[in-house]
Amino acid sequence: MKPMTTEATTCIRTLRLKVKTESYPWLNSAAVEVNQVWNWANATSAKAARPFAGPGKWLTGFDLDKLSAGASQCFEHIDSETIQRVNAEFATRRRQFKKLQLRWRVSRGSKRSLGWIPFKAVQLKRKGKSLRFAGKAIRVFEHAQLEAAKWKCGCFAEDSVGDWWLCIPVERSLAPAMPKHQDVGLDLGLKDTVATSDGQKLEAGHFYRDLECKIAQAQRRGHRRQAKRLHRTAARRRQDVLHKFSTQIISRYQNIFVGDVSSAKLVKTRMAKSVLDAGWGMLKTQLQYKGQQAGRSVRIVEERNTTRACSSCGALTGPTGLDMLDVRTWKCRECGDIHDRDVNAARNILSAGRCPPSVSGNEPSPSSAPPSPASRRCEAKDQRADGSGMSTGHRGYRDRHHAIHTVHSMESQDPSDSAPARP
Ligand SMILES: [Zn+2]
Numbered sequence: 001m002k003p004m005t006t007e008a009t010t011c012i013r014t015l016r017l018k019v020k021t022e023s024y025p026w027l028n029s030a031a032v033e034v035n036q037v038w039n040w041a042n043a044t045s046a047k048a049a050r051p052f053a054g055p056g057k058w059l060t061g062f063d064l065d066k067l068s069a070g071a072s073q074c075f076e077h078i079d080s081e082t083i084q085r086v087n088a089e090f091a092t093r094r095r096q097f098k099k100l101q102l103r104w105r106v107s108r109g110s111k112r113s114l115g116w117i118p119f120k121a122v123q124l125k126r127k128g129k130s131l132r133f134a135g136k137a138i139r140v141f142e143h144a145q146l147e148a149a150k151w152k153c154g155c156f157a158e159d160s161v162g163d164w165w166l167c168i169p170v171e172r173s174l175a176p177a178m179p180k181h182q183d184v185g186l187d188l189g190l191k192d193t194v195a196t197s198d199g200q201k202l203e204a205g206h207f208y209r210d211l212e213c214k215i216a217q218a219q220r221r222g223h224r225r226q227a228k229r230l231h232r233t234a235a236r237r238r239q240d241v242l243h244k245f246s247t248q249i250i251s252r253y254q255n256i257f258v259g260d261v262s263s264a265k266l267v268k269t270r271m272a273k274s275v276l277d278a279g280w281g282m283l284k285t286q287l288q289y290k291g292q293q294a295g296r297s298v299r300i301v302e303e304r305n306t307t308r309a310c311s312s313c314g315a316l317t318g319p320t321g322l323d324m325l326d327v328r329t330w331k332c333r334e335c336g337d338i339h340d341r342d343v344n345a346a347r348n349i350l351s352a353g354r355c356p357p358s359v360s361g362n363e364p365s366p367s368s369a370p371p372s373p374a375s376r377r378c379e380a381k382d383q384r385a386d387g388s389g390m391s392t393g394h395r396g397y398r399d400r401h402h403a404i405h406t407v408h409s410m411e412s413q414d415p416s417d418s419a420p421a422r423p
Contacts (some may be wrong), residue, residue, distance in 0.1 A: 010173050011293045015149060017140040019156065019164040026136055027156055027164050030077035031115030035105035037083050040068070041090040046101040061091035078117070079134055085118035085153065115158035121151055124168075131166075140166050161228045174293060177251065184253040185350025186287075187306065187342050188261045188280045194245065195342030197350040202245050210234075238279050246286040250294050257353030258284060259303035259345070301353045303345075311347035312337040318344065 019027065044067060045059040057063075064087035072080040094102055105113040125132040126146060130139045133156075140146075146168075154168035185197040194202040211230050218227040249256060261280060284300075291298040308318040315334040319327035319341065331338050 009293070010171050012169050013172050015145060015166075015168045015170050017142055017145065017166045017168075019166055020139040020141065023136070023138045024162075024164055026077065027117065027158070028115060030117050030134070030156075031158065032107045033075045033078045034082065034086055034115075034117050035107045035113065036075075037068070037071070037078070037086045038090055038105045041087055042102055042104060045090075045094065049100055059091070061088040064091065077134060077136075079123070081120045081123050082118060082134070085120060089118060114160065115164065116155060117157075118153065118155040120153050124151070124154065138166075159232070161225065161232055177294075179250075179252055179254045179296070181253050183255040183257070183350060183354065184249065185257045185259075185301070185346040185348070185353060186249070187259050187346035187349055188283070189342050189345075194283065195340070195346045196249070197343065197346040199340075199343050201342065202241070239282070242279055242283050242286060246283060246290055249287065250290045250296055254296055255353070256287060256291060256296060256298045257301045257349050258287065258298065259306060259349045260300045261303055299353055301349050303349065306345040306348035306352070307341065309348050310335065310337065311339065311344045311351070 041064050045064065048059050048063075049056045051057075059067075061084075065084050068083055068087065069080075072078065072083055075083075090102070107113070119133065123133060127137070129143055130137045131143075131146075132138075149168065149170040151168040151170055154166065157165050157167055159165065181198075183197075187195045189195065211234050215227050215230045218224075218230060287298050290296075305316065308316045308320050310317050310332040313332060313335040315332065317330075317333045318339070319330055328341050329338060330341065
């Protein structure tokens with residue numbers, strides 16, 4: 001278990017405030033100038049890296065600042081600080097992607113880049129109810145949120161609908177609370193987005209399916225802006241539900257185990273739309289960063305056989321294959337227990353997660369928790385089963401096959417020890 005810190009810690013959250021429409025024309029023309037600076041930096045640093053004669057030079061943000069000194073006189077909207085921020089951002093991205101040249105920022109036409117205007121802390125000043133930026137008063141909705149905020153830098157960003165947002169990373173303090181429960185397993189699925197080992201379910205909202213015909217209608221009629229708006233609505237609904245769920249899980253449990261379902265693989269099948277709609281990736285990311293901030297342990301667990309195995313006796317009696325996807329509840333042939341498909345899988349993930357060394361194979365396991373009696377016995381059994389002269393690579397492979405059976409045979413011997421609570 002990770003040591004819990006009782007004192008308040010801080011974290012960085014991005015404050016996103018919508019800009020009032022009256023500033024949109026100004027921001028749009030400022031964004032064109034930012035694009036010009038970006039493209040200049042792109043061309044200049046590519047030329048410097050491969051000159052006609054002599055050795056090349058990889059320009060840093062500081063070099064670009066020196067070269068662009070005085071350029072702000074040519075621009076009507078942006079000033080030198082914004083130019084420097086663009087240079088710095090360009091240099092960072094170029095280093096990150098290790099490319100000679102990055103993509104151009106396009107100001108017009110169908111491939112137009114979404115507007116972006118970065119700034120430094122000193123450029124944005126609070127003045128009454130409005131903000132002062134580059135000699136221009138800009139008003140935002142919910143400006144009260146800025147009262148206590150201290151920012152270092154930030155940006156104005158445009159979304160696909162064409163609305164502008166003020167984005168500022170601000171520091172927030174948070175007091176981590178002790179969770180009520182210990183461990184939980186999460187199974188990610190399509191029917192229910194998530195099922196927990198305690199029997200709780202998050203219904204797949206069909207955030208997109210619900211709006212699908214409206215979007216299709218808008219697209220047929222050529223209302224592109226309306227279609228984009230509906231897409232944004234779907235995305236926001238999805239985000240809202242997932243945020244609420246992940247916050248609830250993090251506040252309730254200490255150790256969280258998630259099945260390692262790969263959305264990248266399933267997206268290529270005919271289930272793609274449901275997979276993208278379910279938002280697994282987003283949920284995993286949220287659990288990870290929220291868990292980190294609250295001092296919880298979030299682990300990804302091998303998902304093999306978790307649907308097939310019975311969580312009570314460990315026999316592989318459950319539904320299997322694509323044609324049995326619609327089997328939601330089933331009865332175990334061996335022990336006679338009736339299982340809900342997803343909750344059973346979540347329980348298996350939980351018990352697999354409690355026995356990390358055998359499940360994660362060769363990967364270094366984050367052994368933060370002291371091994372429970374069950375997991376110690378698991379390890380012992382694995383060692384016996386493996387023999388001594390086996391290479392580590394082979395061992396990892398065999399362990400994965402063993403894991404589920406081992407865990408369940410342990411549980412059947414001593415159900416009070418680690419079997420998940422049944423309602
Ligand atoms: Zn069974």
